[in-house]
Structure formats: structure tokens, C-alpha cells
Amino acid sequence: MTVQPKPIPALYCVYILRSTVRHGSLYIGSTPNPPRRLSQHNGQVKGGAVRTSRSSLRPWEMVALVSGFASSTAALKFEWALTNPHTSLHIPSESRLAFSTQRKRNGQPKRPPKSLTSILSNLHLLLSVPSFARWPLTVHFFARDVHAAWGRWCGKAERELRGSLPVVTDFGDNVTAVAKAVKPPDDAEDGEEGDEVPTWGIYGLSLDYEPLKEYVAKGRDIFEFERQGSCVVCKEEIEPDEGGLHAVCSNEGCEGVGHLRCWGRYLLRKEEGVREEAVLPVGGRCPRCKGEVHWGTMMKELTLRVRGQKEVEKLLKVKRKRAAKKKTMKTNEANEEEP
Structure with missing residues (x-):
């Protein structure tokens, strides 16, 4: 079976979960939808991990x-x-912070107990090792004491x-609008409103490509109307009909287009303190x-433009259904008012 290439997801994250009842109970997971995943862990919807199912x-x-x-x-x-920071090959042995002192029945090292300090220290370590140091990652904190612990480490x-x-x-x-209505389930009664949730923290994260809408529209128009011109780096x-991949400047009003390799080399040259073996730029x-x-x-x-036609169409399409529905409702109301 051939695996179809997909665009970079709008959001995919690795999260740290903490029990509000017992702060020493922690869990690490990954998800493209933090609010939904948290609801699963809390038993509000189906799913979640067995380790978080204890009431x-x-x-x-x-x-x-x-x-x-x-x-x-x-x-x-x-x-x-x-x-598994005690066995991960992404962590050099001389830099390892977590060590196993016990063995499982199969002889494999047993995970050492987790604490907030151990998780944050190993998170800091992973973000600095060659495997992950240059990935375009962002660290988010939603609890003041956890952020303070991060700062101390x-x-x-x-x-x-x-x-x-x-x-x-x-x-x-300082959040003025602290809650928003959640769409009710499909089986809810007409007029029934959904529960309210905060608009900050994980509920303030963008789960779709909406923040990139103008950028995506610009990129599509440049190549549809053949305005790509010459490479902003090599000037060729x-x-x-050129088959290579091309990146577009993300700044509003700029239509700078360049070969992917040219953009990469240019940004790496301009970046201070970059190692010689680095192949991915961070920015510039x-x-x-x-x-x-x-x-x-x-x-x-770029990956949306070349691999995500469905996602782009969904992002840029005019919401005609809603407008047509309003027009139909107005027509029906007018007909009812006629004698």
C-alpha cells in the first residue's frame, strides 16, 4: 500500500498532564487536539489512557x-x-539525567519514577540535543508553578x-472573554447550547490552518498566475513548469520566492552560532x-501548497452554505408574511 504524503499538520504536540487531586501524578502523551484529548483523559468522552482512568x-x-x-x-x-530518558538514544550517554536502578522481568531497564522536576529537566535536555535542537518547536506553559519550575531548572x-x-x-x-460556547453534540435537542470552556490555555490554541489563511492564499495565487519571477537568492x-520545490516569504506584501535549497543555504549562512553539520535553518x-x-x-x-489540496480548498473556500441558508430563511419569512 502506498502512503500518500501529507502536509505538515496544523498542530501536533507532546503534552504534560498533571492530576489536580495529586500533583505528583503525571502523564506524558501526544495529540493533534489537546482539548479533546484532555476530555478523554477526564472521562468526558470515549478514549484516554488506562493510566489516567482512575477516578x-x-x-x-x-x-x-x-x-x-x-x-x-x-x-x-x-x-x-x-x-524514556533513561534509554533514549537521542540523549548522549554523557548527558543523561535519568538512570534506571531496577530491571523488568524481561531484563529491560525499568523506568525511573517521574516527577515534575525530572520531566522538565529532560524536556530541557531533549530540546538541546542534536536530534531536536533545530526543530521548529514552541514550548507552552499553562500553570504558573510549572513555568516557575522550568525557570529554576x-x-x-x-x-x-x-x-x-x-x-x-x-x-x-487579564482575559476579558473567559469562556466560549462549545458546539453541542449532533444528538442534542434543538436550541440546546453546548458547555462553556475557557478561551485561554489549551483552549486558546489554533487547531486548524486559519492563522495561515492569507499566507496560503498568497502562495497559491503566485504560482497559479505565474508571478514567481526569479529566485530571491540565486536570481535565476x-x-x-520547473519541478523543484519553492518557498515563499511569509511577510505580508512580499512575494519573494526562491528555490528551497537556496533559502536553506542563505538562512544557514546568516544564522549566528550555527554548527557546520546543521542542515535545517531555524529562521532569519x-x-x-x-x-x-x-x-x-x-x-x-509549502507542504500545504504541494500536498494539501483538500486542506487548502477547505481553508480558502467561500462559506456559501451559510449565506444560502440565510437567504432561504428570509425568503420563507417573506412568503409567510404575504396574505
Whole structure:
């Protein structure tokens, strides 16, 4: 069976779950939909892990997560390494922080007990090792004490994270609209409203490609109307039928297009402190508009353009059904008013 290539997902993350009843009970998982996954862990909808099914530990909360994984496979690799830092080959032996002191019946090393400090220290370590250091990841914290613990560890960690790694906090402070209505299930009675949930934390994360809508529209128009011109780096003309991959500047008003290899080499050259063996840039400045660009965002748009026709059509289509429904309702109302 042939596996069809897919675009980079809108969101895929590795999360840290904590029991609100017993803070020492922690769980690590991965998901493309944190709100739905949390509902599963809390038994509100079907699914969830057996380890989080004990009613004495519910409800659970997501206190932190790492987003920006290019696929579910990438997220699962990171999740496994964070769950098994005592055996993960992504961590050099001389840098390992977690060690097993016991063996399972099959002779394999037993996982050492997890604590918030051990998870955060190994998270910091994984974000700095060669396997993951240059991935376009973002760290999110939704609990103030967890973020404080992260800060304490960063202050004494021997390894440093790259300076451009985004760390976002959202504790729900100064939020004016603190709740939103959730769409009710299909079997709900007419007029029944859904439950209300917060708009901050995991509920404030974008689960679709909506933030990229204007960028995606720009990229599609450039290539549909053959406005790609010449490469912004090597200055060679980009032919309409050229088979190579091309990246587009993400800044509003700039239509800078370049060969993928040219963009990569250019951004790596301009990046300070980059290792010679690095093959993936993190970001930099567009050679045309001089605006800041992020490699992960550019690759998400590119993979949508070349692999995600269905996703692009869904994102850019005009919502005609809703307009047609309103028109029909108005027509029916007018007909009822006629004598």
C-alpha cells in the first residue's frame, strides 16, 4: 500500500498532564487536539489512557506542551524520548539525567519514577540535543508553578537552549472573554447550547490552518498566475513548469520566492552560532523585504501548497452554505408574511 504524503499538520504536540487531586501524578502523551484529548483523559468522552482512568486522580490538567512537530511520527519520537530518558538514544550517554536502578522481568531497564522536576529537566535536555535542537518547536506553559519550575531548572542547566526557541505562557490572566460556547453534540435537542470552556490555555490554541489563511492564499495565487519571477537568492528565473520545490516569504506584501535549497543555504549562512553539520535553518531575514521569516512556517505553507489540496480548498473556500441558508430563511419569512 502506498502512503500518500501529507502536509505538515496544523498542530501536533507532546503534552504534560498533571492530576489536580495529586500533583505528583503525571502523564506524558501526544495529540493533534489537546482539548479533546484532555476530555478523554477526564472521562468526558470515549478514549484516554488506562493510566489516567482512575477516578481518584481526576480531573487532570494539561500544564505544559511542546508544539510544532512536522508529523505524528515526529511527535511520537519526542514523546517516547521524554517518557524514556533513561534509554533514549537521542540523549548522549554523557548527558543523561535519568538512570534506571531496577530491571523488568524481561531484563529491560525499568523506568525511573517521574516527577515534575525530572520531566522538565529532560524536556530541557531533549530540546538541546542534536536530534531536536533545530526543530521548529514552541514550548507552552499553562500553570504558573510549572513555568516557575522550568525557570529554576533553566538557570542551573549545563546545556543552553537556542536563543530563538519560543517559550509561551498563558495562565488566563487579564482575559476579558473567559469562556466560549462549545458546539453541542449532533444528538442534542434543538436550541440546546453546548458547555462553556475557557478561551485561554489549551483552549486558546489554533487547531486548524486559519492563522495561515492569507499566507496560503498568497502562495497559491503566485504560482497559479505565474508571478514567481526569479529566485530571491540565486536570481535565476523560476520557470512555471520547473519541478523543484519553492518557498515563499511569509511577510505580508512580499512575494519573494526562491528555490528551497537556496533559502536553506542563505538562512544557514546568516544564522549566528550555527554548527557546520546543521542542515535545517531555524529562521532569519527575507533577502527581499528584510522581514523576519521562520523556517517551520514556510515549510507548513509549502507542504500545504504541494500536498494539501483538500486542506487548502477547505481553508480558502467561500462559506456559501451559510449565506444560502440565510437567504432561504428570509425568503420563507417573506412568503409567510404575504396574505
